[in-house]
Every structure is written in structure tokens, then in C-alpha cells.
Amino acid sequence: MTTLPQAPEIPGAKHLHSGKVRDLYELESGDLLMVATDRMSAFDWVLESVIPDKGKVLTAMSLWWFEQLDVPNHIISTDVPAEVAGRAVVCEKLAIYPVECVARGYLSGTGLVDYNATGAVCGIPLPGGLVEGSRFDAPIFTPATKAELGEHDENVSYDVVVATVGADTAAVLRDTTLEIYTTARAMAEERGIILADTKFEFGARADGTLVLADEVLTPDSSRFWPADQWAPGKQQPSYDKQIVRDWLQFESGWDRTSGEAPPPLTDEVVERTRSSYIAAYEQLTGRKFEG
Missing domain, CATH: 3.30.200.20 (Phosphorylase Kinase; domain 1)
Known part of the structure; x- marks a missing residue:
């Protein structure tokens, strides 16, 4: 726990x-x-x-x-x-919608798991033959539930979002998510970074205005890949927490099904992760991280 x-x-x-x-x-x-x-x-x-x-x-x-x-x-x-x-x-204080609004332009993570099992992601059928890192013809909206601490976020279909927040709000959440992702992906590509996927959180003001909340387009909420190293069919190098995930899963000896807490990270993994986050910030913004 x-x-x-x-x-x-x-x-x-x-x-x-x-x-x-x-x-x-x-x-x-x-x-x-x-x-x-x-x-x-x-x-x-x-x-x-x-x-x-x-x-x-x-x-x-x-x-x-x-x-x-x-x-x-x-x-x-x-x-x-x-x-x-x-x-x-x-x-601001907002009424936060209970939906993780995820946009994906590439196949990876839980999207890849879903695809390999069903040929679809969140109920959206995809072409056959896709592999880790494949780029979609158009980005897709793949929402998830918002889990409590220690629980798993679960990918859900768009119909579940409609049932949760209503058809009109669901459409606005989907369309806004994809619009922001498309804009941000183009900006990242200009700077040599692939924005593979990301998640947003939205809330509403008292007058109903939709507001982007929480964090946005960070290495915690997004997959950032160096564009010059993109190679579908294998794990992509990244500027995000994938460094930590990979070490825990493949090098630490930890069994994630055991119910036991993960081990402490090594100093080398900590420093690589820190450097990766700073590199993403500096390459995207063109600003020097001052600390």
C-alpha cells in the first residue's frame, strides 16, 4: 500500500x-x-x-x-x-471532471497492451500490423478513469465518458483534448521531440467554462521521444519516467505482482531521470533550467 x-x-x-x-x-x-x-x-x-x-x-x-x-x-x-x-x-477552484483525457498519436504503454489483446484501444479499432512506436494516421482520444491513490487508472470507452459526464460535455472534452494534443505535437516536432501521448485534466467554472487544470504536457503526464531516434518496433528512448519504469520492470529484480513496494532507485537512475526531465524542458522551451 x-x-x-x-x-x-x-x-x-x-x-x-x-x-x-x-x-x-x-x-x-x-x-x-x-x-x-x-x-x-x-x-x-x-x-x-x-x-x-x-x-x-x-x-x-x-x-x-x-x-x-x-x-x-x-x-x-x-x-x-x-x-x-x-x-x-x-x-482556481474548479469542478473537476472525473475523467483522464488521454490523447495518443503513437502506439505505446497501455495502448499497446490493449491493441495486442483486442486490435483496438479503448474500443477504437486500429489497423493490423501496428507495433511499439507506430504512428497513427490521426490522433485518438483514449480516456481513462481517475483512480484513487494506489489503485489503477483503467482505460475506458468513449461511451463510458458519455455515461459519466453526458454527451455534450464528453464531446467537448474529446475535441478539446485532441485539439490541444495536435497543437502541442506540432510544436514539439519543430523542436525535435515526438509527443507520443499525453493526458489532460479539465474542470468547469461556475459559469460552465471548460478550464485546463493540473499539470500539462510534462514528462510525468506525457511520453516524449527524441525524434531523430524514433524507430517503430522497439522501446523508444524517452525524456520521461520510462527510465524509472524500465529499471523497475527489467533490472531491479522487483516483482510488480508481489504486492511489495518497489525498491529504492539507484543513484544512477535518479540522476538519469533528473537529467532527462531537465533536457525535455530545455529542448521544448529553449530556456535554461535554473533550478
Whole structure:
């Protein structure tokens, strides 16, 4: 069972909730303070090891993408308490939709597992003969349930989303997800990076406005591959947490079906992961990561 460390006290902020990576607080103003920690999750576990500077990279990258995208977002301010400077944002309270909005342009991860078993992903039939890393003719919307801490997100069909949020909202979530993915993929490709897939979280304001929330297009929520090394049919090199997943699955000796917690990461895996996250930020944004 995953156990999170106690969230630190922040003056003027009331701790509300901790997820796998983020701690959420309510400020005296009634707005939310969202703090990205250095925690790393994999296979529905929060690992004992942390990745130095990870929270700052995630925050800086999300803020950069929010600047680029012509979509309403939840950011109010980056003026945050000194204790969490560089890794936190002040954001709106929203009614969050209970759906992970996933867009895929390439076959990998759980999409590949689904495809190999059924020839489809989330009920969407795909051509035969696809392999790890194959590019789709057009991106697809492959939603998932939002699991509680320690539980598994489950890929679901579009019909399940319709049943959960209604037909009109489901269509808006799908279309907006694919529009953002298409825009971001083109921007990433210009910078030598393939955005293989990503997931978004949306909420609604009191007036019904759809708002992009949480993190966006980070190495935690996306698969980023170096474009010059893309080779369908094998595991792709990546700028994301795949380094950690691969080490746990193939090198650590850990049995993910055992129910036992994963072992601590080696120093080498920690540093490679940190360097990978920073490289993704710097290549996408053109900015130097200051730490």
C-alpha cells in the first residue's frame, strides 16, 4: 500500500489533499495552492526515492505550455510562499471532471497492451500490423478513469465518458483534448521531440467554462521521444519516467505482482531521470533550467 510523507505546513495555507506527486492547500483567499513535489510514482506506487528538482521542472514546463496554448487554464498567480517557490502555483477552484483525457498519436504503454489483446484501444479499432512506436494516421482520444491513490487508472470507452459526464460535455472534452494534443505535437516536432501521448485534466467554472487544470504536457503526464531516434518496433528512448519504469520492470529484480513496494532507485537512475526531465524542458522551451 502506498503511504505518502506528511505534507509540510505552509503559513496561511490549509492542507487539503496529497496525490502521488502534488500537495494541495487552500489559501486564506479561498484559492488553491498546488505544490509539485519531487516524488516519483510508477506502477501505481509512490516510490521511496525522490528526483531532485523534479517539482520545479514540472511547474516550469506546465507554465510554459499554459503560455503557448489558447485555452482557458486554472493559473491565477505564481506569487507563492517562499517555502514552495518555483514548485507551486495559485490556481482556481474548479469542478473537476472525473475523467483522464488521454490523447495518443503513437502506439505505446497501455495502448499497446490493449491493441495486442483486442486490435483496438479503448474500443477504437486500429489497423493490423501496428507495433511499439507506430504512428497513427490521426490522433485518438483514449480516456481513462481517475483512480484513487494506489489503485489503477483503467482505460475506458468513449461511451463510458458519455455515461459519466453526458454527451455534450464528453464531446467537448474529446475535441478539446485532441485539439490541444495536435497543437502541442506540432510544436514539439519543430523542436525535435515526438509527443507520443499525453493526458489532460479539465474542470468547469461556475459559469460552465471548460478550464485546463493540473499539470500539462510534462514528462510525468506525457511520453516524449527524441525524434531523430524514433524507430517503430522497439522501446523508444524517452525524456520521461520510462527510465524509472524500465529499471523497475527489467533490472531491479522487483516483482510488480508481489504486492511489495518497489525498491529504492539507484543513484544512477535518479540522476538519469533528473537529467532527462531537465533536457525535455530545455529542448521544448529553449530556456535554461535554473533550478
